[in-house]
Amino acid sequence: MSKYSTQEMVLNMGPHHPSTHGVLRFIxxxxxxxxxxxxxxxxxxHRGIEKIAERVTWQGFMPYTDRIDYVASVNCNLGYxxxxxxxAGVAVPxxxxxxxxxxxxxxxxxxxxxxxxxxxxxxxxVTPFVHALRERETFNDLIxxxxxxxxxxxxxxxxxxxxxxxxGFAEKCRAFVDHLEYEFVEEFNELISFNTILINRLxxxxxxxxxxxxxYTLTGPNLRASGVAFDLRKDESYSIYDRFxxxxxxxxxxxxxxxxxxxxxxxxxxxxxxxxxxxRQALDRLPQDGEIRTKLPKLxxxxxxxxxVRTECPRGELGFYVISDGKKNPFRIKIRTxxxxxxxIIEHISQGVMVxxxxxxxGSLDVVAPEIDR
Amino acid sequence: xxxAADQIYKNIEPALSGYGVPDMVITLxxxxxxxxxxxxxxxxxxxxxxxxxxxISADIxxxxxxxxxxxxxxxxxxxxxxxxxxxxxxxxxxxxxKLFKLAPYLVxxxxxxxxxxxxxxxxxxxxxxxxxxxxIIVVSSxxxxxxxxxxxxxxxxxxxxxxxxSAAQIISYEIPTALSLLTVVLIAGTFxxxxxxxxxxxxxxxxxxxxxxxxxxxxxxxxxxxxxxxNRTPFDFPEAESELVSGYNVEYSGMRFALFxxxxxxxxxxxxxxxxxxxxxxxxxxxxxxxxxxxxQLVMVAVFFAKAAPLCLLTxxxxxxxxxxxxxxxxxxxxxxxxxxxxxxxxxxxxxxxLFDGNGIFWRMxxx
Amino acid sequence: MNAVAxxxxxxxxxxxxxxxxxxxxxxxxxxxxxxxxEYPDRLGPGKTAADVVADRFRGFLRLDLDKCIGCMQCxxxxxxxxxxxxxxxxxxxxxxxxxxxxxAKCMYCGLCVEECPSNALVFSKRFEGACFNxxxxxxxxxxxxxxxxxxxxxxxx
Numbered sequence: 059m060s061k062y063s064t065q066e067m068v069l070n071m072g073p074h075h076p077s078t079h080g081v082l083r084f085i086x087x088x089x090x091x092x093x094x095x096x097x098x099x100x101x102x103x104h105r106g107i108e109k110i111a112e113r114v115t116w117q118g119f120m121p122y123t124d125r126i127d128y129v130a131s132v133n134c135n136l137g138y139x140x141x142x143x144x145x146a147g148v149a150v151p152x153x154x155x156x157x158x159x160x161x162x163x164x165x166x167x168x169x170x171x172x173x174x175x176x177x178x179x180x181x182x183x184v185t186p187f188v189h190a191l192r193e194r195e196t197f198n199d200l201i202x203x204x205x206x207x208x209x210x211x212x213x214x215x216x217x218x219x220x221x222x223x224x225x226g227f228a229e230k231c232r233a234f235v236d237h238l239e240y241e242f243v244e245e246f247n248e249l250i251s252f253n254t255i256l257i258n259r260l261x262x263x264x265x266x267x268x269x270x271x272x273x274y275t276l277t278g279p280n281l282r283a284s285g286v287a288f289d290l291r292k293d294e295s296y297s298i299y300d301r302f303x304x305x306x307x308x309x310x311x312x313x314x315x316x317x318x319x320x321x322x323x324x325x326x327x328x329x330x331x332x333x334x335x336x337x338r339q340a341l342d343r344l345p346q347d348g349e350i351r352t353k354l355p356k357l358x359x360x361x362x363x364x365x366x367v368r369t370e371c372p373r374g375e376l377g378f379y380v381i382s383d384g385k386k387n388p389f390r391i392k393i394r395t396x397x398x399x400x401x402x403i404i405e406h407i408s409q410g411v412m413v414x415x416x417x418x419x420x421g422s423l424d425v426v427a428p429e430i431d432r
Numbered sequence: 433x434x435x436a437a438d439q440i441y442k443n444i445e446p447a448l449s450g451y452g453v454p455d456m457v458i459t460l461x462x463x464x465x466x467x468x469x470x471x472x473x474x475x476x477x478x479x480x481x482x483x484x485x486x487x488i489s490a491d492i493x494x495x496x497x498x499x500x501x502x503x504x505x506x507x508x509x510x511x512x513x514x515x516x517x518x519x520x521x522x523x524x525x526x527x528x529x530k531l532f533k534l535a536p537y538l539v540x541x542x543x544x545x546x547x548x549x550x551x552x553x554x555x556x557x558x559x560x561x562x563x564x565x566x567x568i569i570v571v572s573s574x575x576x577x578x579x580x581x582x583x584x585x586x587x588x589x590x591x592x593x594x595x596x597x598s599a600a601q602i603i604s605y606e607i608p609t610a611l612s613l614l615t616v617v618l619i620a621g622t623f624x625x626x627x628x629x630x631x632x633x634x635x636x637x638x639x640x641x642x643x644x645x646x647x648x649x650x651x652x653x654x655x656x657x658x659x660x661x662x663n664r665t666p667f668d669f670p671e672a673e674s675e676l677v678s679g680y681n682v683e684y685s686g687m688r689f690a691l692f693x694x695x696x697x698x699x700x701x702x703x704x705x706x707x708x709x710x711x712x713x714x715x716x717x718x719x720x721x722x723x724x725x726x727x728x729q730l731v732m733v734a735v736f737f738a739k740a741a742p743l744c745l746l747t748x749x750x751x752x753x754x755x756x757x758x759x760x761x762x763x764x765x766x767x768x769x770x771x772x773x774x775x776x777x778x779x780x781x782x783x784x785x786x787l788f789d790g791n792g793i794f795w796r797m798x799x800x
Numbered sequence: 801m802n803a804v805a806x807x808x809x810x811x812x813x814x815x816x817x818x819x820x821x822x823x824x825x826x827x828x829x830x831x832x833x834x835x836x837x838e839y840p841d842r843l844g845p846g847k848t849a850a851d852v853v854a855d856r857f858r859g860f861l862r863l864d865l866d867k868c869i870g871c872m873q874c875x876x877x878x879x880x881x882x883x884x885x886x887x888x889x890x891x892x893x894x895x896x897x898x899x900x901x902x903x904a905k906c907m908y909c910g911l912c913v914e915e916c917p918s919n920a921l922v923f924s925k926r927f928e929g930a931c932f933n934x935x936x937x938x939x940x941x942x943x944x945x946x947x948x949x950x951x952x953x954x955x956x957x
Contacts, residue, residue: 069589075677091593091759118879121909180675182665182756185825188493192835199854205910206856206923212909220910224856249753249824254814255666256755413593414675414758492828496836753825754818769811 066094069413073102077180077417080427084404088413096408096416098401104431111391116142116358117216119388124210126376126393127429130169132161132201133371135214140296141367141378142216146360151349154218155298159340160231161204161213162297163333167238168197169372170279170326170333177323177421178250181259186250193242196234203227216358218351228341235334243331251324260323261314264407264419271317274403278374278396280423283309283325284317290370302339304332319422326424359386373397373424397429435559436466466558467548474547478697479509485697485748492752516693519686524587527683531585536684536691539578543698545571550705551626553715553736554729555722564625565617568706569610572661572699576602579670579680582692586683594679597759598663598670604763605660605667608770612650612657615774615781616640616710619647619790625706629714630721634735637794641711644784644792646777651711653774655743658703660762662696665751669759704743705736712739840928850925858908859927861901863941867920870896870948874912874921882906887948895945903929904937918949 067090072083081102087094107126111119123138124131136158143150150158175190198208203224205213213220250256266276271284281288289306291299307328309321360382368377374396381390400423408416441462448458483498483506490497498505523532549564551557561567576599583595617623619640620631632639641651660667671679681692708714715721715736719728757765837843843852853859870887882905886898913921929937 067589077675090596114879115877117911118877121879121907121911124909178755182668183754184489185492185752185828188495192494195835202854202857204856206854206858207908210907210909212911215914220914221856224854245824249821250755253755253817253821254810255757255818258761259755259758412758412760414756417675488829490834491830492825494828494832494835496834496838499838749822749825749829750818753821768807 064089071096071416072099077420078427079176079420079425082420082425082427082430084416086413086416091412091414093408093411093413093416096405098404100401100427100430102431103428105428107432108391108393111388113387115387116360117354119391120215121210121212124212125428126395126432127169127371127373127397127426128210129172129426130165130372131209131211132158132165132213133169133369134376135212136162136297137367137369137371137376138378139214139216140369141365141380142360144367145363145365145380145382146216146358148217148352148354151218151352153222153345153348154350154352156340156344157219157223157350158214158297159299159302160337160344161201161211161219163336163340164197164200164231165211166372167330167333168194168201170330171197173372173424174323174326177418177424178256180417180421181256183250183256186246189246189249193238196237200227200231200234203230215351217354218349220351222350223344228344231337232341235337239331239334243327247327251327257313257320259414259418260320260422261318263314263319263411263415264322264422265315266317266403266407268317270403270406274406275399276374276396276403277399278370278372279325279329280322280374280396280400282306283321285309285311290368290375294368296367296369299336301343302336304335307332319418322422322424357386359384360388368394371396373426373429374400393432395429395432397423397425397427400425401430436555436557437462437559439555440465470547470558471544473552474544474698474701475694477701478694479513481697481700481744481748482512482693483509484745485751488745488748489752492749513690516690517687521686521688522683524683526587528585528587531581532683533688535578535582535585536688536695537578538581539575540691540695540698542571542574542578543695543702545574546702547698547705549625550702551629551709551714551736552705553721553732553734554724556729556733557626560624560626562622562624565613565623565628565710568702569606569613573602573606575661575695575699582684583670583680586680588683590676590678591680591682594670594676594682597676598680600759601663601667601669601762602661604766605657605770608653608766608774609657609661611771611774611778612654613710615647615650615778618778618781618785619643619792625709625714626721629709629716632713632716634713634716634718637792639711639713642792642794644781646780646784647711650774650777650781651707653770653777654711655703655707655746657766657770658707659747659750660766662699662703664700664747666754666757667762668756669762700744700747701740704740704747707743708736708739714739849928853925853927856923857925857927858910858923859925860903860923860929860939861906861912862922862924863899863901864920864922865896865941865946867918867949868896868899868946869918869920869950870894871917873915873917877911877915879909879911880905880907883912888945894948896942896948897945899941900938901941902938904934920949 066087069086069088070083071086072078073081078084083099083102085097085099107122110122120135120138123134126134171190171194175187179187201211202208204227205211205220266284268284268286271281271286285308287306287308292306307325309316309325311321312324313320362382362384364381366377366379368375375394376396377394379392380388383389404419404423408419441459444462445458487497498508501507501511523529546568548558549561549567551560579598580595583591616628620628622628636642640647663670671681681689684692715732717732717735721729721732837852839852840849870885872885875883875885882902884898884900888895888897913923931937
């Protein structure tokens with residue numbers, strides 16, 4: 059029989075493959091449909107953002123933070139702004155904080171739409187993906203009204219935000235979150251979330267226990283799906299998140315094991331609802347008058363020193379380690395992103411699954427390629 | 433046994449032999465005309481289905497769909513066909529060239545062959561074989577050879593995986609398909625499709641679908657297995673776009689790709705047509721198809737298409753609702769659910785035939 | 801017995817959830833209208849591309865030469881140096897001899913527009929920049945020497 063011994067097939071999944079979001083490459087060792095090992099190969103989208111930071115001004119680095127995770131630009135803007143403000147001791151006006159929260163939570167909703175929408179697309183369900191993108195379209199219109207761009211928003215500034223709410227924004231935004239919370243999520247769940255085929259595809263696939271998640275420094279929704287109720291908005295509150303009343307959704311293992319792909323999928327839908335709650339509260343309490351931006355000196359410098367600030371991005375913890383030597387540009391900026399740790403765990407949990415499951419795992423971890431490489 | 437070729441031969445033979453045309457040419461002509469007509473009609477319908485699929489998916493997803501070529505984009509599919517014809521035909525260097533070229537024709541011919549025995553209503557059937565159902569089942573298995581061949585010959589790992597998947601899938605789902613068709617054969621007592629149609633009636637209670645509760649189940653199983661056999665979502669493993677990039681046809685381009693595509697959409701129609709003929713009474717309007725005039729025959733054709741079209745739409749509708757299964761779940765679904773249930777349907781229908789002397793639930797109404 | 805119950809429950813689940821999903825898709829199929837904006841040729845009667853974007857849209861940069869005071873704040877604010885300005889001083893009067901914006905490089909971040917003290921540099925709604933040569937996207941706002949405005953003469957923010 060040794061004459062007919064089989065050998066493992068090495069498959070290159072990527073860098074251009076429909077289900078590796080962005081430019082990502084996996085080297086798969088497969089035994090037919092079963093996978094022996096999946097090794098991620100990253101670096102295709104390295105743009106040297108951290109190095110660029112060293113030659114642009116403090117304010118001038120803001121547009122580059124858009125490009126860290128272009129699906130959730132405002133959240134990245136916010137993380138950088140909070141880091142620089144804490145280091146420089148810049149106070150942020152009350153109204154600007156509310157505007158930041160509204161924009162960041164809208165951005166989180168839009169990012170989650172891409173997140174689970176793309177997962178569903180990878181699983182062959184095209185209609186729910188397009189429905190999610192249709193709702194994202196409303197978000198795009200809103201953010202275009204607010205700051206003039208649909209993709210790389212560059213809305214937050216050091217010491218405030220770029221622009222005040224345009225007329226009609228509050229009503230439109232309220233209608234949008236009401237539609238999401240009361241109509242869309244229910245319909246979407248009925249259309250796809252509770253579908254038996256989807257549950258079969260996601261439940262018990264790619265199970266990450268709480269310990270493993272901690273070992274691989276998973277953060278954000280992926281960590282919470284493993285049952286750890288850790289959300290930086292609550293546990294290490296930045297901006298004004300401590301003033302809002304919202305819950306931290308955690309994985310429950312509804313249809314399978316705690317921390318499986320279904321938990322990671324469903325937690326994002328639940329977070330959309332929580333973000334809607336935050337936006338509604340923020341719109342209610344938004345001060346009518348007041349500054350939206352602290353006046354900074356023409357040549358803005360940050361006192362020498364260093365700081366690490368982490369914020370809750372839709373893909374997990376977004377940490378900015380900022381060193382200043384007192385000049386007009388940063389001395390060094392190190393960015394820590396959620397997708398990078400999500401990426402490292404794929405090799406661990408993809409042993410012995412099928413090729414189709416790997417697609418589900420990548421999708422459920424909501425990896426965005428530019429965020430891995432920066 | 434009825435054959436359109438025979439009829440044509442009888443009609444044209446006296447006229448043509450007068451001009452000294454050899455008998456063999458007349459015979460070939462008599463066969464070529466209905467075959468060409470069926471290929472043309474089925475390809476036309478396949479083209480319309482591609483248009484419908486794009487339009488319906490657009491409607492479901494709040495989009496517009498094709499709307500630039502012709503009114504409502506109706507001319508999109510001929511334009512696409514022309515475009516594919518003009519595309520460069522790429523054959524990879526490392527491919528097994530002969531098999532690579534042969535595979536699309538095998539796949540396409542299997543669907544076209546199946547359409548030869550479909551009764552389109554009235555006397556419009558190319559050949560009413562007395563083993564019609566078996567012929568369809570046998571011929572549709574030819575699809576596997578084509579898929580496997582294209583997957584192997586492409587010399588591409590994704591294509592190979594797709595080819596192997598399709599082999600596993602189509603061979604497995606042949607069994608529930610055949611078994612659910614057999615329940616009807618039990619009732620009708622014949623394999624000939626035309627006779628199966630004639631054994632039913634124009635009214636719903638005379639259809640084999642409502643003959644007894646088990647035929648309803650058999651119809652559902654036939655329809656779902658049909659989805660699996662023609663590689664439609666939720667069973668589109670061989671070409672699972674997000675997993676295998678494009679599966680067995682990943683290396684194909686131009687007209688060869690178009691043949692795969694046409695075969696896929698033709699088989700949607702053929703499965704729907706088969707279901708309409710076997711379970712829904714086909715083009716039966718209560719008249720003898722061979723003795724009626726042309727007007728009545730056209731009514732029968734209209735009735736047949738009116739039954740087949742909703743099934744085609746249902747196929748498209750299902751695709752744009754459901755996600756894809758995983759390959760092992762698909763196999764489990766076949767062997768754990770469909771095969772036992774279709775066996776049970778077969779046995780229970782046989783028991784029903786014995787118990788009620790061959791009458792259906794609505795037999796009193798059916799006798800009227 | 802449990803296994804048998806589960807077997808039939810699985811079938812029931814699959815059927816009911818599929819029907820629930822198909823009901824929703826049917827509703828969209830027959831009822832819900834398309835939300836697609838058919839850019840560029842079917843935007844609606846009398847509408848142009850500029851009408852479909854928001855008021856604050858960040859399109860091509862537009863320079864009002866009557867207002868420009870030649871302070872070069874925009875040039876300094878630009879993170880990617882896509883603005884080039886030259887101001888020449890002759891005797892008493894300062895002349896603007898060059899104001900180039902490389903729209904091909906521009907990332908439309910809006911930092912220059914915010915810095916402009918006299919509102920001379922603003923965003924237009926134009927976004928259709930397709931051209932055959934990259935050089936065409938380098939917009940030269942100043943063709944000949946232009947005297948710069950005085951800050952006091954123009955309305956400030």
